[in-house]
Amino acid sequence: GKTQMKKNKFLLFMVLSIFALILAACGGDDEEAESTGSTDKSTDSEDTTTETPDYGVDFLSVLTGGTQGTYYALGGTFADLISTETGVKATAQVSQASAANMTGLQNGDGEVAFVQTDIAFYATEGTEMFDGNAIDTISALGALYPETVQLVTLADSGIKSYEDLKGKKVSVGAPGSGTYANAEQLLEIHGLTMDDIQAQNLDFGESTDSIQSGQIDAAFITAGYPTGAVEALNATKEVSIVPVSAEKAADLIAKYPYYAVDTIPAGTYGLAEDVPAVSVLAMLAVNKDLSDDLVYAMTKAIYSNTDKISHAKGALIKAETALDGIGIEIHPGAKKYFDEVNN
Numbered sequence: 001g002k003t004q005m006k007k008n009k010f011l012l013f014m015v016l017s018i019f020a021l022i023l024a025a026c027g028g029d030d031e032e033a034e035s036t037g038s039t040d041k042s043t044d045s046e047d048t049t050t051e052t053p054d055y056g057v058d059f060l061s062v063l064t065g066g067t068q069g070t071y072y073a074l075g076g077t078f079a080d081l082i083s084t085e086t087g088v089k090a091t092a093q094v095s096q097a098s099a100a101n102m103t104g105l106q107n108g109d110g111e112v113a114f115v116q117t118d119i120a121f122y123a124t125e126g127t128e129m130f131d132g133n134a135i136d137t138i139s140a141l142g143a144l145y146p147e148t149v150q151l152v153t154l155a156d157s158g159i160k161s162y163e164d165l166k167g168k169k170v171s172v173g174a175p176g177s178g179t180y181a182n183a184e185q186l187l188e189i190h191g192l193t194m195d196d197i198q199a200q201n202l203d204f205g206e207s208t209d210s211i212q213s214g215q216i217d218a219a220f221i222t223a224g225y226p227t228g229a230v231e232a233l234n235a236t237k238e239v240s241i242v243p244v245s246a247e248k249a250a251d252l253i254a255k256y257p258y259y260a261v262d263t264i265p266a267g268t269y270g271l272a273e274d275v276p277a278v279s280v281l282a283m284l285a286v287n288k289d290l291s292d293d294l295v296y297a298m299t300k301a302i303y304s305n306t307d308k309i310s311h312a313k314g315a316l317i318k319a320e321t322a323l324d325g326i327g328i329e330i331h332p333g334a335k336k337y338f339d340e341v342n343n
Helices: 002-036 041-047 070-086 098-107 117-125 178-189 204-212 228-234 246-255 292-303 312-316 332-342
Strands: 059-063 089-093 112-116 138-154 169-171 198-200 218-223 239-241 260-264 275-287
Touching: 059 070, 059 098, 070 089, 070 112, 070 275, 070 292, 070 312, 098 112, 098 117, 098 138, 098 275, 112 117, 112 138, 117 138, 117 178, 117 275, 138 178, 138 204, 138 228, 138 260, 138 292, 138 312, 138 332, 169 204, 178 218, 178 246, 178 275, 204 218, 204 228, 228 239, 246 260, 246 275, 275 292, 292 332
Parallel strands: 059 089, 059 112, 169 198, 169 218
Antiparallel strands: 112 275, 138 218, 138 239, 138 275, 260 275
């Protein structure tokens, strides 16, 4: 606990220090440019090797998630690709992930954001955590990779099916989180409600710690596998993932079309065999007002350079599947790119 906090504080201090140095360096350049009086645009563009088209923005902020998560890791790579390929400086920002990112786009805190397909759908429809607060300023750039809804328990918990959750202590994520909505919908398809379980509102790390210490019986975790928190649990206990049958998956997708069928392969978390599951997709949403040219350039920067993504999820990011499971409108700039490469 305490040492981790100290570590985090130190890391934050380091990051801020580096940031301050970068800012100081940038500031220095500007002052020099001003003192030499080279404010004339034409001379500037001749200095750089390629002329950057004027996209109407000088800076792009990519809203991701917590520092331990996949969004943040990928966000840094995407920001680098966008900066390199478009000439517009992009940076990844730490955030509270999906739902908060939609509000962030609306408030102008960022121009690009990671979000689950289901959350983006709720945001535009004004349902679930966006009840009465529909967000009409966003469109889709493209889908990235599956985020699997994992119902995690221990092999010796006696929980083999969703029906076995009755009366058990189950973490369902924070109210208003994507995980909470996934838990609610999966319980519903299996004939259960939140009232049938002893629902606990814990984050992923707290959930797996509480399973390990025996305080709770199971936890819903919506994240790309292998998920760090579940791997950590599996290092000390034998993990089991409760399956979603093909029939129940079909029922779920018929009612909530932003889900897809998924499989957690044998070997993940030491599982002896493949476990059938369902997933939502991670996607990128953008501010609707961004120019078609800029969004086209950003989409191309990411999807034509997937070989440069070192994160394991990079292998799943493809132009061919970039429109799967998206329930909101596609930005015309992104559509133009996918139409070109997919036809």
